[in-house]
Amino acid sequence: ELKVEQNPLFLSMQEGKNYTIYCNYSTTSDRLYWYRQDPGKSLESLFVLLSNGAVKQEGRLMASLDTKARLSTLHITAAVHDLSATYFCAVDALDSNYQLIWGAGTKLIIKP
């Protein structure tokens, strides 16, 4: 069974701190996506990681992909309140028949 596991599922942290969200997946893939969702809103694409060792950065967020370990990380540096949202990872599995396999999402709350 194709699985994508995110952890933690919920994270409450103070502004200024660093933290990492992990996304493990169970199948062969070299394409992984990170999305952000604000409450009551739709999903917005954050990062597209297309090969082993890929690293992308945007502001205080940095995403990386290790296809050998089947692991992606989303690192938050010096968190600010505006980054409060739910973050999803999704894997483009080679045998998934056009589907992305989604993680359950990590709800991130950053307290001022």
Add this chain to the structure above:
Amino acid sequence: DVKVTQSSRYLVKRTGEKVFLECVQDMDHENMFWYRQDPGLGLRLIYFSYDVKMKEKGDIPEGYSVSREKKERFSLILESASTNQTSMYLCASSFDVGVGEQYFGPGTRLTVT
């Protein structure tokens, strides 16, 4: 920029009504998807389409049907709405031959009473 639009942001329907949710994308994408999102259950794929008039069942197709008569438009139909179909419905599209990055519409929050 890719734009995916959905016909309604909020919709309230009665049990037993036939409900149409429309999704339109303007980037000539091959693939279109319908998801529902419920608290604690994440995103669940209802149906997807990889070409005009082609459709494939996702994880939870029961109680739903879809239509794709034109490349840019993908409709989700609830034949006889039930209260357990109250949810947020998200449409997405992607260009890639395989799957690729998906672009989402704003969502339709459907309430069935």
